[in-house]
Amino acid sequence: MSHKSDIEIAREAKKKPIQEIGDKLGIPSDHLLPYGHDKAKVSQEYIDSVQKNETGKLILVTAINPTPAGEGKTTTTVGLGDGLNRIGKKAMICIREASLGPNFGMKGGAAGGGYAQVVPMEDMNLHFTGDFHAITSAHSLLSAMLDNHIYWGNEQAIDTRRVTWRRVVDMNDRSLRQITSSLGGVSNGFAREDGFDITVASEVMAILCLASNLKDLEKRLGAMIVAYRRDRSPVYCRDIKAEGAMTVLLKDAMQPNLVQTLENNPAFVHGGPFANIAHGCNSVIATTTALKISDYVVTEAGFGADLGAEKFMNIKCRKAGLSPSAVVLVATVRAMKMNGGVAKADLGEENVDAVKKGCPNLGRHIENVKSFGVPVVVAINHFVHDTEAEVQAVKDYVKEHGAEAVLSRHWAEGSKGSEDLAKKVVEVVDAGNANFGPLYPDDMPLFEKIETIAKRIYRADEVLADKKIRDQLKLWEEQGYGNLPVCMAKTQYSFTTDPNLRGAPTGHSVPVREVRLSAGAGFVVVVCGEIMTMPGLPSKPAAENIRLNDAGEIEGLF
Template sequence: MMATGAIVSDIEIARQARMERIGVIAAELGLHEEEWEGYGRYKAKIDLNVLRRLENKPEGKLILVTSINPTAAGEGKTTVSVGLAQALNRIGRKTVLAVREPSLGPCFGLKGGAAGGGYSQVVPMEDINLHFTGDMHAVTSAHNLLAALIDNHLQQGNSLGLDPRRIVWKRVVDMNDRALRHIMIGMGGKTEGVPREDGFEITVASEIMAILCLTEGLGELKEALSRMLIGYTYTGQAVYVRDLQAQGAMAVLLKEAVKPNLVQTLENTPALVHGGPFANIAHGCNSLTATRMALKLGEYAVTEAGFGADLGAEKFLHIKCGKGSLSPAAVVIVATVRALKLHGGAAKDVLAREDLAALARGFANLQKHAESIAAVRLPFVVAVNEFPTDTEGEVELLKKLCREHGFAVELCRVWEQGGAGGEGLARAVVAAAEGAGEGFVPAYRADDEIPVKAEAIARTFYGAEGVNFSDKARKQIEEFKKNGWDKLPLCMAKTQYSLSDQAALVGRPEGFTITIRELKPSLGAGFIVAMTGDILRMPGLPKVPAALRMDIDQDGTVHGLF
């Protein structure tokens, strides 16, 4: 599919798509009729029994798409992921795409949508970006059910001796709402509950979302829910979900959400869109179940990890691959001329102007991410995602710099041309994936001490000189050792805009250290969150939210979603 004439918006392109009925996509994947359930004409849930039927079938090759540090200029990582999957199918490799579900918060906040772009989108685009099949709402409901049960336990006598001042389980909503970060509840008298401080996080930061994306099957999900920490007693003893016996009811609310969602791309490539944890505050990957299905149903499975390689790829490798015993056959690192010029000091309002010097300086950011992937022994290809404003001189310089450093590089035009614009990238990825390689070599072991794990991540993936811990974090390390929680992977909560923990330090900063101010145990999900900088688990809306550009007419046609 080729773009012609004036630039057309993503939503207009999506509406012009010739989608196949979802039953056709399911049949082409090899699914039996009883293994999927339609949600309208173009969406379906896939039954988990598929994995049991295909248990002995060899898995395909896993391709991870990551990127440089994101900028206001955009990198198009999801667009490249979609385009690459389409291109792999075009060159004869049966490929299944597996990506995250968008969150309503960023959709109405800054992004406006997260289903790819141009002629490399997953569709139906409007459904995917809005309520889709209800997974986000199920996670929200299960999370807030636990919150209600905790406060009811306090009201009904508090037999567990929970200290209201040390309850760590907050509430969630799938919207950017800074006013809810810190609240008081239980006000209004004796019958209204026990007064205490509380707060909201965004749904995709919920530990339940992380669990949904790291467990396979309802049994494992329920067990993981039971391990979640909810707070401490007056004597300092940890209290878990299993102490409230709440895991069963929570799992009931998640019984459909555990099933991956089947949709398609604009070129009818099958796409599993399932789960959506953020990568700056959670582990940033789609569900392990969907990835496993993609590997069983295709020769190749293309997936992505959120934000740059310092966040998404690192967590994908150490958390998701560690949990699922996976190893990518190859990695794609997405970069754009525009973003690298910003990393090189160019101003946002002059990005359409050729600036070879800024591009050369900004290349250092791409270089660091490439070095990080090489350090864990994975082959990679740099995908230069072309924008209409890129000049021939800039594109050639970027390709020249990559080659001088020994990086495989391919120009990618999937936004404009769909799969046809990614065939060169697809062939390079196949060559990398089918070459001899030792597979992923972790930067740390799970049984390393917490400071050792943090140092390994910071030095290998950020280029930091080391890690500092606040007094609070040091006390927590000792507490975690005492409780036996310290032998889990680390999930670094860090700004996505910089290799450092300071968003303004773009490019490739040097001589910096990472400061971990607080640790949060996500025992059900199986990792420890290390909070750095001023990262927040509930974002706020920008000055001009994307929501203000959205509308719907009397015929039900949505405008402004892109």
């Protein structure tokens, strides 16, 4: 049994030159723009050339609500991709890029784990191919041009009290959440309240992940609302004339990054919006391209199915015309026990009763995913201490809920351990029983969309929103934004807005604190309960243990 750390396993990987990975997919090497030997961007020209190909089958990996016990969604995505290749399928995985903030904080990286990882792990968790820097720069350019516009006479008559465009940096830095900018007198402009979000919460990130090409990207950037005038009319990015230069900065970032798994299977890693405050899926361009060059595409959506999967279905699939053939719902025995009331320190001991008690969280996610018309397979991501009786308890529970659970050992064994899961998924996909449809129609009023998600996915009794919020939604409907989907910003730890409420609670209400219009990305963000668009670092950040060793290798990144 291996007890190597993820980074040690990743370091021992027998990587192939990225051109060979491209060969597997039939991408000619002159259409790969290499970044070193082990990563490359795929040219827009090549992407355009495959659009008439047949479309492969799309498989979404999602999970129960995250717990400190760990679920392993990315690990399962990678393991399943390798497993599909192992049983002779032409399969690809599509995941998100990692944000620096959580890497140096407490959440860690985003490349999978154990023997189900994407490499180069260090690069992916650090600067990678510079996409996030490009997004940060494009966002900052607009911030600078907006304040500059106000400084040089404010031709658009912007009300400086109503500038909605905040700044971003890709780091967890709580001291920047609320600041005052332009202090220091006349030469520095007009002092105003301001603040920073983390780069992955930027609307530019959401747009990059939803845009179908550079033209679409530029149009969406231009449509972003950056401020309001005194008469409350919106000022758009195109009024500041920033969208052209922003597109130039994002030109390369728009192209998907090709890398490989430990088993040399192809993976696109591209884009990375947060799933609790944004839509939490990798880019549409990566997913749609993968579907044109492979038969099975495995992708994931952030956090639990109440957030990631809901947004994947209602926002990403709706906007990109995608239709998933199956959903893999990741659960662990440890997380079931934690939902069943066991403390983290006691998770190593067998406790079948606690497993059973924690299963309703899984049951509710199964029902929710099925309500989109897509069949579900439950993947039990195996941990060393799981006992047969505990695993059986989960399998029995899932069976009662009209699905099947498969134990998968990809973390310890790679594709050998995920073969059973891969076979089951192929069986479900090829049966062709998916009849996908989003949860609500485009033309439903915005507040009703919010209520639909709150009642049908979170199982809440009511949505609490004061008149100001309801009026704001009505105004946006009058301005022609009523057909947009809603992007719910809420805690990932619970079906409710209370992060401490585990299991499958009912009888709760969903308080809406504010609503924000992302007119460029094409959704309305609904902020529920306490949710941070700029995380902070924990008392002992992971960064304290990250360093270069004597061999010049990175230590402490996980």
